[in-house]
Amino acid sequence: MNLLQGKTWRFGNDVDTDLIIPARYLNTSDPVELAKHCMEDADPTFAGKVSPGEIIVAGKNFGCGSSREHAPIAIKAAGVSCVIAASFARIFYRNSINIGLPILESPEASQAIAEGSIVSVDVATGTITDQSTGKTYQAAPFPPFMQSLINAGGLIEYVKTKMK
């Protein structure tokens, strides 16, 4: 499970949560419904063309704006296997870890990887390999506490073990 591989879709800097999932669709929290509108205001064709396992590569401050967990939920439910960005907005970062959407912070990978490249990602080590160019990048590792959250399968599973 820790090794992901997929084709990439590129987005720019400061992709906000309204672009990821516009508020007009927030009268539901059903992941399947949310996935239909994933990235709609950034690219209205995205939800129709993304295939399971594919990877989003974006610039700095990905997921800025609202605290809506619907944003990482929509991305995950659309089948995106992970998001690589130069940096993430704080609440989006936290939400992604909590719900088990793999995210990797690497300014170098964010800059270099082209749209449509085949990229493989080792989530455990943070190693990103661009199969199209053969180049590898190292994402910042998670602190041990966050790694334990990820290993538990997200925050809810972690809390369950804590409450036993």
Added chain:
Amino acid sequence: MGMTITEKILAAHAGKEHVSPGELINAKIDLVLGNDITAPVAIREFEKIGVDQVFDPNKVALIPDHFTPNKDIKSAEQVKILRDFAKKHGIPNYFEVGVMGVEHCLIPEEGLALPGDLIIGADSHTCTYGALGAFSTGIGSTDMAAAMALGEAWFKVPESIKFIYYGKLPRWVGGKDLILYTIGKIGVDGALYQSMEFTGETINDLSLEGRFTMANMAIEAGGKNGIFAVDEKTIEYVKARAKRNYQIYQSDADAKYSQVYEWDVSKLEPQIAFPHLPENTRPLSECGNVSLDQVVIGSCTNGRIEDLREAAMVLKDKKVSHNLRLLVIPGTQKIWQQAMHEGLFDIFVNAGAAVSTPTCGPCLGGHMGILAKGERALATTNRNFVGRMGHPESEVYLAGPAIAAASAIAGRIAGPEEVGVR
């Protein structure tokens, strides 16, 4: 080594003498809140944990404010999840339409946020309560669920940035202009993961309303929280509202800051953020001729009584421009009633404005004032992202209430002087 207010609050709630930036801590929370968009997801996740009750019903607040009064069937069902959950768990701080307000106007007004508190909310603008010298920050729904079960949450202690403002603010320039100016200077990720501490003589003179506005938009610079030192004004605000004890923390003289910004704001012009990021700020004199279809005065950023008074001062005996919609949305029922008693509604209605019951409504493109393709709005709200108030090809400009009122009269972005108000 000394600590900042933020570090002291985090340390106290983690049961520690001292914390340092970067440290991961578990801290007890004084309040966890959610709204009709975020709480349904939190409740679904809470139920997966398998506990019978929330850690403390008095420390959970549920505020259906985004799509209320329910705008459609799906929204009504979301709100019902909150109502049923509040009933089941005996949560007193569920606010039904009629007593409800925009959450970040309502929570301080109800005395639920106090100095020294640690508050988390499943809404990014939870950072608003930093105006009272509390540590408060936005989190997601799963964090809200975990906090409702455990009564605590994990935090990475943030580094702090100190902002020092000095000089007396010119007429019609206030908290909104200070925070837009700040975001314009440092960018939408200029305070990413960090605490923003607002200080200086200008801040000492700033009203609580102005401070709420500034703390509210800390998130628009990527900040984890925005915070102010407690002073006489803060005490005056909380003493009539607090129903429990609170603790006042001040930053030590030798507290460590990752950065310090110092600005003379005595000649600051009103600031307007152009589409599509809050960092795209311009002083009023450099805005050019931007015609408008709608103006919104309200939201958790600028829906308080002082904001409405300022708008009314400009709108008195004036008319809203032909074919422009002006929407005025008081933040809470108390603010609504106060505005009514002060005669502000007469001024608004005579000018040709619509006055609404409290709701987040148009701020996030929910309802009560959605934009068509190609339309342009100026709003006292906090975000001007693509599609934020409606059609993805509409535009939102952000400003304070005086500029909003003057722009509604002029039909384009304008200051009070341009419409004959001194």
